[in-house]
Amino acid sequence: ETGVTQSPTHLIKTRGQQVTLRCSSQSGHNTVSWYQQALGQGPQFIFQYYREEENGRGNFPPRFSGLQFPNYSSELNVNALELDDSALYLCASSFPSGGANVLTFGAGSRLTVL
Amino acid sequence: QQQVKQSPQSLIVQKGGISIINCAYENTAFDYFPWYQQFPGKGPALLIAIRPDVSEKKEGRFTISFNKSAKQFSLHIMDSQPGDSATYFCAASEANNLFFGTGTRLTVIP
Numbered sequence: 280e281t282g283v284t285q286s287p288t289h290l291i292k293t294r295g296q297q298v299t300l301r302c303s304s305q306s307g308h309n310t311v312s313w314y315q316q317a318l319g320q321g322p323q324f325i326f327q328y329y330r331e332e333e334n335g336r337g338n339f340p341p342r343f344s345g346l347q348f349p350n351y352s353s354e355l356n357v358n359a360l361e362l363d364d365s366a367l368y369l370c371a372s373s374f375p376s377g378g379a380n381v382l383t384f385g386a387g388s389r390l391t392v393l
Numbered sequence: 394q395q396q397v398k399q400s401p402q403s404l405i406v407q408k409g410g411i412s413i414i415n416c417a418y419e420n421t422a423f424d425y426f427p428w429y430q431q432f433p434g435k436g437p438a439l440l441i442a443i444r445p446d447v448s449e450k451k452e453g454r455f456t457i458s459f460n461k462s463a464k465q466f467s468l469h470i471m472d473s474q475p476g477d478s479a480t481y482f483c484a485a486s487e488a489n490n491l492f493f494g495t496g497t498r499l500t501v502i503p
Contacts, residue, residue: 320495320496324490384438
């Protein structure tokens with residue numbers, strides 16, 4: 280059974296650019312959630328996808344968007360990057376029908392915005 | 394606004410001692426309270442969790458104590474080991490959203 284894998288592990292962007300982060304969910308999991316973890320802070324919920332539809336969203340602006348694919352993998356897109364977007368972005372998958380319970384997290388993608 | 398308040402921010406414990414981390418919340422709609430353990434360079438991993446109809450849950454050396462009336466819950470790590478050194482997050486769940494505390498960095502000294 281494979282866990283949650285995320286790519287890339289590290290990346291550097293400049294302010295105003297766009298970024299796409301990718302996530303492969305754990306085998307058998309059909310729900311993907313994305314979290315932003317600033318340095319020294321707890322993860323903050325960005326949004327969740329279930330059956331390729333957004334299924335809940337935290338307090339993040341529309342320039343944070345996502346996709347879920349038929350194989351349950353997911354992308355997080357961030358447009359017009361700001362310095363405060365620098366953080367560890369965590370993807371988590373869960374089963375069977377969504378919800379925040381029993382999340383399995385990936386190791387994250389560390390984004391630095393200069 | 395921090396939905397889940399966690400303390401202390403850091404904790405140093407001698408090997409064999411008891412580590413205690415406390416969390417408090419206000420939202421009575423929360424229905425699931427997990428604790429996550431995070432090592433450097435890794436994502437958080439579920440350690441133990443409790444639902445509000447239970448006052449205590451124990452798994453090995455880890456125990457959650459839950460006080461519904463006070464809206465507080467805590468993690469106790471018995472016989473703390475150097476391998477327990479990590480950052481611990483409490484969390485509370487409502488629907489599809491999991492709210493995390495700010496984390497406690499635990500260091501267990503050999």
